[in-house]
Amino acid sequence: MERESFEDEEVAALLNEYFVPIKVDREERPDIDNLYMAYCQALTGQGGWPLTVLLTPEQKPFYAGTYFPKQTKYGRIGMIDMLTQIREKWKHERERIVEAGDAIVQRMNEFKAESEPGSFDEEILHRAYQTLASSFDEQYGGFGGAPKFPTPHHLMFLSAYAHTYDQPQALDMVRSTLEHMHRGGIYDHVGFGFARYSTDQQWLVPHFEKMLYDNALLAIAYTDAYSLTSDEQYARVAEEIFTYVLRDMTSPEGAFYSAEDADSEGVEGKFYVFDRDEIEDVLGLEAMHTYCNVYDISPEGNFEGANIPNLIARTISDIAEERDLNELALRTDLEEYRQKLFDYREQRIHPFKDDKVLVSWNGMMIAALARASKRLQKPEYAQAATRAVDFIWQTMFREDGRLMARYREGHVAFPAYVDDYAYLIWGLLELYEATGDSRYIAYATTLKSQLISLFWDEEQGGFYFSGAEGDPLISRTKEIYDGAMPSGNSVAAWVLARLAAMTNDDELRAYAERILDAFAGSVKQYPAGYTMLMLAGMQIMNGTEEIVVSGKVEDMQYQQMLAEVQKAYRPFATLLFNESGVAGEATRKLLPHLQDKQSTSEAMTYICEGFVCHAPVTTLEALTEALQPKRS
Structure with missing residues (x-):
């Protein structure tokens, strides 16, 4: 549409x-996009x-659509007409157009008011799982037909559901989807990282655009999946994603x-595909035969x-x-x-890189890196993740302390949205659990206060x-549907529940619970569309477990215990880290309830x-046993 019309x-x-x-x-302006997309759908x-909306000077929409060719054709009106x-x-009927815009706004505001509250309960979780199971693609993994999106929050929910309710089928769906996605052309087998979605059912032909948020959540x-199964292939894919992000993004x-x-030239x-002769020129005849046989090059x-390297037909x-x-030799x-x-391939003309820095998407990648640092024991x-947090903290706040949403070429713009706050808090909490640095809890607490004061709907x-x-x-919207990315409300419920558990803050937990109930009536209609919110619900129902590792930081057993908990x-x-002596004072000042869980030897x-602490575990063997899954 840009080429044809604009x-x-x-x-x-x-x-x-x-x-x-x-x-x-x-x-940059998801608030505008969310608002007028809702009107387009209505x-x-x-x-x-592309979304095309015509507005009155008062910002009220009266005509909307998506793609318009330049000229009318195939039953689709063109831009000129x-x-x-x-x-x-x-020119001749302006009053009618203005009235139509007023009516649309009124109707949409009435529709928003009909968002149903209710009581979020465990049955919603089970229905979400059952709905995903009914749409699962048994042959290629994923959910539904083409086009196929990764929707990693579905997989995160299913992993937690499998663990909590001892449901092996949920884990089977996760494993099948992760394995088939990685084998497909949606994964870049030469430079790593995932493309945005697959145009076909078997994950072969991607829309070649690569998004930071997809790669973070994947x-x-x-x-x-690695933590649940100890299957090294999942760790390898996660590490390859980070190789791509740290190298190119x-x-x-x-x-x-x-x-x-997606485009180049x-x-x-064009940047990503190969013909067989190219591969022979690069690798030589014998190596070319091996590579082409493995990666479906013909x-x-x-x-x-041309050819998209893939492993759909057979694994290595x-x-x-x-x-x-x-x-191993192969x-x-x-x-x-x-x-x-x-x-x-690096010698080719590269696709355009969108080099703006978005706080929300950075928050996701910080969370991904920090979680992998824990689970894979990779401090790098x-x-x-720490470098990214330092950049945001030093660069992306206004003088009055307000977080901003976007940075590019030295310029910071747009007051941050709920997504920015929620995702960044998520990253900070993961980074605290990876490093034990209490400043990340302090940062998260600061952001939590702004989140509530700036965005909360008291009514x-x-x-x-x-x-x-x-x-x-013309209207302030609320997002709850977990689409390509989880919504800000879903992530906020998740992180506020986690922060409440860390800080023993009952008032904060009440905010998380109220988010669930505020949307429960609507969510019950199709709970599989809200899988990040399902995770938040599971966090509130199951998240009263607190693990405190106490001791001297230089003590080998302290480090071993910490690693055991982080990997689980x-x-x-x-x-929570509770280092002995002066080293742990900053943490205990933020979290006073740790005072009685210190160890001097x-x-x-x-x-x-459930707010009840068992006798402390003093051996690594006993800790390993205690961390075995307990089923609901």
């Missing part, structure tokens, strides 16, 4: 003469991008860029005459077994070939998307459930 002189002339054209970056029964007709109606899903200051385009996927191609393990090869050879192809990931409960002092739009899959437990671990 860069076309005839369309531009018509737009500029009779309209005030405004192009919105929906990632007006047309559907939504999507649409703009010409609207111009005439505005890294969490793979890390969780990290600024010199340590913050994370937003996305890479005007052709979608003379005729699997995508518009399958091929090693078929050919009676040593699997993987070593393939890694050598991959590196050569990567070096070759926590160090990368109905839940958080508005934009702050009370933000740009005056305990999705609703909170980990040997390291020990306190496991508290």
Whole structure:
């Protein structure tokens, strides 16, 4: 649409003469996008991008749609005809248009008021699981048909559900989806990282755009699967995602860029695909045969005459077994070939990199790196997360202390939205559990206070998307649906419940509970559309487990106990560090309830459930036993 219309002189002339054209970056201004997408869906029964909305000067929408070609064709009105007709109606029937805009706004406000409160209960969790099970693709993993989106929060919910309710089928769905996604072309087998979605059912042909948020949430899903199963392939994929992000999507200051385009040189996927002759030139004949056999590379191609490397037909393990090869040796050879192809591909013209820094998406990647640092015992990931937090804390606050949403080329803009606060708090809590640095709890507490004061709806409960002092739009929206990304309300409920558990703050826990109840009536209609909110509900129902590791930081047993707790899959437990002496004073000042759980001699671990603490565990063997799953 940009090429056909907005860069076309005839369309531009018509737009500029009779309209005030405004192009919105929906990632910088998600408040505007959310608001007018809701109106588009109300007006047309559907939504999507590109989103085209015509407004009165008072910002009230009266006409909306998605894609408009330049000229009318195939039953779809074109931009020229649409703009010409609207111009005439505005000239001769302006009063009717204004009245229509008023009526639309009134109808949408009435619809918003009908968001049903209720009581969030365990039955909603079970219905969410059953709905996902009914739409699960048994052959290729994932949910539903093409196009297929990763929706990693579905997998995070299913992992926690499998663990909590001893439901092996839920874990089977997670494993199948993670394995098939990684084998498909949606995964970049040469440079790593996931594309945004697959255009087909078997994950072969992606929309080649790579988004930071997808890769952050998928890294969490793979890390969780590793913790649950001890299957090294999941750890390997998570580490490869981080290799991609830290190599290609990290600024010199340590913050994370937003996305890479699908196109290069005007052709979608051109950067990522290969023909067989190229591979022979790079690898040589013998290595080419091995690589092409493994990764489905053929003379005729699997995508518009070219090839997307993939493992859909057979895994590397399958091929090693078929050919009676040593699997480790085969993987070593393939890694050598991959590196050569990567070096070759780097010489191509790269897709455009969207180098703006969004706090919300950075919060997700901070959470992913910190969680992987714990579960995989890789301190370098926590160090990368720390750099990103330091950048945000030093750069992305106004002088009055208000968090801002976007940074690019030295310029900070837009008061942060609820998503920015919720995701950044998530990252900070994960980073505290990875490092024990109490300043991250202090940071999270500061953000929590702003979150509540700026966004909370005292009357109905839940958080508005934009702050009370933000740009005056015609309406303040609330988001709860967990689409490509979990909603701010879902993540806020999750992190407030976790922070409440860490700080023993009953009032904070009440906010999290009220979010669940504020939307429960609506959520009950299709709970599988709110899987991050399901995680928040499980956190509130199960999240009274507190694990406190006490002792001297230089003590080997203290470090071993800490590592054992960090590696364990305990999705609703909170980990607190209680270092002896001066080292732990800052933490105990923030968390006074740790005072009676100090250790002056040997390291020990306190496991508290339902606000009752058991006798401290004093050996590594006893701790390992105590961390075994307890089923609901």
